[in-house]
Amino acid sequence: MLGVWMVYPTVYTIVRSFFGQHGFLGTWVGIDNYKTLFTTSTLTTAIKNNAIWVAVVPALVTAIGLLFAVLTEHVRWAVAFKTVVFLPMAISAFATGVTWRIMYQQDPGLGAINALGKVVSGAVSPAGVLSSALPSTPALQQKGGAMTLKTPLHPGGVALLGLTGIPPDQVPGGAAQAVKPAPKPGDVVGTVWRDFKPGGGKVGVVEKQELGIPGVTVELRDASGKVVQSTKTKADGTFDFSKVPAGTYNAGIGAATFAKPFGGYAWLGSNLIVPSLLIAYIWIWAGFAMVVIGAGLSAMPRDVLEAARTDGATEWQTFRRVTVPLLAPVLSVVFVTMIINVLKVFDIVFALAPQSEYAKANVIALAMYFTAFQGGGNFGLGSAIAVFLFLLVIPVLALNIRRFRREI
Amino acid sequence: MAAAAESIVIPAPRDSAAAKILRFVARAPVRIVLVVLGAAWLVPTIGLFITSILPASALASKGWWQIFSHPSVATWSNYNALFHNSGLIQALKTTAYIAVGNTLLVVLIGAMAGYAFAWLDFPGRDWLFVGVIGLLVVPLQMALIPMFKLYDTFGLFDTWEGIALFHVAFGLPFAIFLLRNFFVGLPKDILESARIDGAKEIVIFLRLILPLGLPAIASLAIFQFLWTWNDLLVALTFGQNTTPITVWIAGQLREFGTSIDIIAPASFISLVVPLCVFLAFQRYFVQGLLAGSVK
Numbered sequence: 001m002l003g004v005w006m007v008y009p010t011v012y013t014i015v016r017s018f019f020g021q022h023g024f025l026g027t028w029v030g031i032d033n034y035k036t037l038f039t040t041s042t043l044t045t046a047i048k049n050n051a052i053w054v055a056v057v058p059a060l061v062t063a064i065g066l067l068f069a070v071l072t073e074h075v076r077w078a079v080a081f082k083t084v085v086f087l088p089m090a091i092s093a094f095a096t097g098v099t100w101r102i103m104y105q106q107d108p109g110l111g112a113i114n115a116l117g118k119v120v121s122g123a124v125s126p127a128g129v130l131s132s133a134l135p136s137t138p139a140l141q142q143k144g145g146a147m148t149l150k151t152p153l154h155p156g157g158v159a160l161l162g163l164t165g166i167p168p169d170q171v172p173g174g175a176a177q178a179v180k181p182a183p184k185p186g187d188v189v190g191t192v193w194r195d196f197k198p199g200g201g202k203v204g205v206v207e208k209q210e211l212g213i214p215g216v217t218v219e220l221r222d223a224s225g226k227v228v229q230s231t232k233t234k235a236d237g238t239f240d241f242s243k244v245p246a247g248t249y250n251a252g253i254g255a256a257t258f259a260k261p262f263g264g265y266a267w268l269g270s271n272l273i274v275p276s277l278l279i280a281y282i283w284i285w286a287g288f289a290m291v292v293i294g295a296g297l298s299a300m301p302r303d304v305l306e307a308a309r310t311d312g313a314t315e316w317q318t319f320r321r322v323t324v325p326l327l328a329p330v331l332s333v334v335f336v337t338m339i340i341n342v343l344k345v346f347d348i349v350f351a352l353a354p355q356s357e358y359a360k361a362n363v364i365a366l367a368m369y370f371t372a373f374q375g376g377g378n379f380g381l382g383s384a385i386a387v388f389l390f391l392l393v394i395p396v397l398a399l400n401i402r403r404f405r406r407e408i
Numbered sequence: 409m410a411a412a413a414e415s416i417v418i419p420a421p422r423d424s425a426a427a428k429i430l431r432f433v434a435r436a437p438v439r440i441v442l443v444v445l446g447a448a449w450l451v452p453t454i455g456l457f458i459t460s461i462l463p464a465s466a467l468a469s470k471g472w473w474q475i476f477s478h479p480s481v482a483t484w485s486n487y488n489a490l491f492h493n494s495g496l497i498q499a500l501k502t503t504a505y506i507a508v509g510n511t512l513l514v515v516l517i518g519a520m521a522g523y524a525f526a527w528l529d530f531p532g533r534d535w536l537f538v539g540v541i542g543l544l545v546v547p548l549q550m551a552l553i554p555m556f557k558l559y560d561t562f563g564l565f566d567t568w569e570g571i572a573l574f575h576v577a578f579g580l581p582f583a584i585f586l587l588r589n590f591f592v593g594l595p596k597d598i599l600e601s602a603r604i605d606g607a608k609e610i611v612i613f614l615r616l617i618l619p620l621g622l623p624a625i626a627s628l629a630i631f632q633f634l635w636t637w638n639d640l641l642v643a644l645t646f647g648q649n650t651t652p653i654t655v656w657i658a659g660q661l662r663e664f665g666t667s668i669d670i671i672a673p674a675s676f677i678s679l680v681v682p683l684c685v686f687l688a689f690q691r692y693f694v695q696g697l698l699a700g701s702v703k
Contacts, residue, residue, distance in 0.1 A: 068445070071438055071441065071442055072442065074435075075435075075438070075439065075442060080446075081442055081445075081446050083687075083690065084446045084449050084450050085445070085446065085449045086690075087449070087450075087453065087683070087686070088449070088453070089686075090634055090679075090682045090683055090685070090686035090693075091453070091638070091679045091682060091683065092637070092638030092639075092640065092654055092678065092679065092682070093638065093640070094638065094640045094654045094657070094658065094675075094678075095456075095638075095654075095657075095675045095676075095678055095679045096452075098456065098657065098661070098671055098672070098675040099452045099453060099455065099456040099675065100452060102452075102455055102456060102459050102472070102668075102672065103451075103452050103455060105471075109469065109470055109471055110467070110470070110471045111471065112451065112452075112455055112471060112472070112473065115471055115473070283449065283452070286449075287449075288697065291694055291697060291698075292697065292698060295694075295698050340545055343547070344547050344548075344549070346640070346641050347638075347640045347641065347654075350640065350641075350644075350658070351640070351658065351661065365547075365549055365641070368549050368552075369549075369552075369641065369644070369645070372552065372553050372556075373552075373556070373644075373645055379553050382552075382553055383553055385549070386547065386549040386550045386552070386553070387550070389547045389549055389550075390546065390547055390549075390550050393545045393546075393547060396545050397541075397542050397544075397545045397546075400541050400542070400544060400545065401538055401541055401542060405538070
């Protein structure tokens with residue numbers, strides 16, 4: 001049985017990797033398939049990505065597993081916690097992919113992770129009250145987020161800051177009919193209003209049914225661009241900079257008012273796809289590391305730890321100098337197991353990465369599948385990829401055999 | 409030595425209430441960290457479940473957590489629809505055939521081979537076992553292409569038997585490895601005395617080895633079952649119309665945005681069976697894991 005399903009195929013695949021695309025053997029191409037493997041960009045991406053996986057995942061999984069195992073050691077409900085963390089191990093990597101696709105959706109209204117991001121970013125830099133507003137006339141210029149009236153003003157002038165593109169539900173509460181203020185000597189007055197009414201209206205003119213926008217921060221800048229005064233608009237949209245010294249000024253609305261709300265990161269877009277996959281994968285395997293390391297931890301001789309503590313070592317020193325070295329064999333087992341797992345990773349990439357991002361998210365196993373099957377149909381190159389993968393795990397194979405031979 | 413040391417230890421004074429509270433507070437940060445981490449580990453699965461009981465129309469505009477403010481939108485209609493979906497029912501049946509069938513075979517063959525490697529003397533035994541250990545890490549990608557062709561020739565392509573047999577082959581090295589190591593640890597004198605009493609090997613195997621080896625066999629069975637229930641790659645390669653649940657969902661995945669009301673509940677169904685198996689037999693699962701990874 002092992003002969004038919006494993007030994008024969010292994011030999012065949014190795015041989016097959018030196019032949020061309022079609023047929024039982026195809027035509028002899030020598031090492032061309034291997035050349036292709038290292039020169040085709042999708043395949044080199046796969047190899048590079050796998051290298052990232054190997055560099056990141058085993059170390060992180062082992063570290064997280066160690067952390068969890070140590071933290072849960074003296075907690076009474078450790079069993080519940082361990083079950084929860086271990087749960088993803090029972091679920092297929094495929095279902096995990098679907099699960100994380102739901103978590104990773106870009107719209108903060110849909111994807112939980114971006115929703116969390118929105119809460120955080122909302123606290124750090126809140127979105128402006130008028131995030132979607134646009135100037136209603138070219139007289140108002142948008143520059144670096146702020147909107148400034150192009151025409152310079154002097155004391156006694158009137159600034160009309162008309163905005164459009166504000167949906168009705170974004171108009172701040174308490175807004176009243178907009179009023180165009182009368183000029184006041186020595187002051188710069190003006191109004192910020194929604195320069196739009198049902199049916200359109202005339203741009204740049206304050207008309208009936210057009211609402212003033214209250215609570216907007218208006219800034220008055222001098223010729224050098226320095227803000228000399230700022231004030232908030234009233235219910236009818238009017239504002240008043242009093243006692244302005246003679247000179248030339250520009251009136252405008254500050255950038256904070258127009259700050260865009262958090263739009264969400266494209267976790268599954270081409271820039272973040274690899275880290276996103278790694279996170280989901282670590283989510284699956286942390287439980288494995290935790291359980292294995294936890295078992296090693298509970299098998300550890302207590303008296304050694306006690307001795308270290310009696311000798312006055314701090315918790316951290318005990319952990320660093322006694323626990324970790326004693327656990328080293330277990331840690332290395334977890335680490336090596338994870339390297340093998342990561343080299344063969346397939347399901348999660350297949351399920352979690354959108355098809356349009358396969359090229360970016362590619363890993364060796366996925367590349368092998370798509371080269372040989374699914375329209376690829378190139379058995380020669382597919383075999384070469386499989387052999388390459390096999391070569392990568394051979395050191396582990398040698399390690400296993402050596403360990404067994406030492407046993408007997 | 410340890411007992412002697414214990415007997416002369418001066419009994420610690422009983423903790424006062426204040427000391428207890430102090431210790432509780434000191435440990436609070438660890439507890440809080442654990443609760444947060446536990447939540448982080450649980451949320452995705454809960455999210456999947458809640459998504460699966462929300463109608464597509466509700467999911468178009470808001471995330472699954474809206475259920476906390478409008479619990480009334482929840483509905484079983486997604487599941488209802490799925491249980492009338494013949495494709496899914498068929499896929500579930502196929503998955504069950506593959507998972508159960510191959511697990512039985514792996515356990516049977518694995519136990520016999522494990523017994524042979526552990527307790528029977530035959531020429532080249534250790535070398536063969538080294539070979540089995542070598543096969544432990546062979547990536548199954550190595551076999552996909554040749555078996556694809558072989559299955560094509562022998563009519564095994566696109567049958568659940570073909571997929572199950574492939575799993576048997578790739579499950580066996582681990583099975584033999586695990587069971588052999590467990591059997592080797594069984595008390596030797598029981599076996600010796602049975603042999604002296606004139607018991608045949610097959611009787612020893614059935615009456616002694618199987619019952620004694622039950623913990624390891626249970627671990628193996630659970631492992632193999634979960635592994636094959638959750639498999640994607642093998643079924644994707646060797647199935648076309650005979651598809652287990654993972655492949656069936658993968659087929660729907662192309663339109664992720666539009667068919668979320670099928671994908672989410674189907675994924676949850678696919679996950680319920682392994683989840684129950686895992687929760688019911690967690691102990692064996694962990695044992696198998698430890699035995700398998702501390703190679």
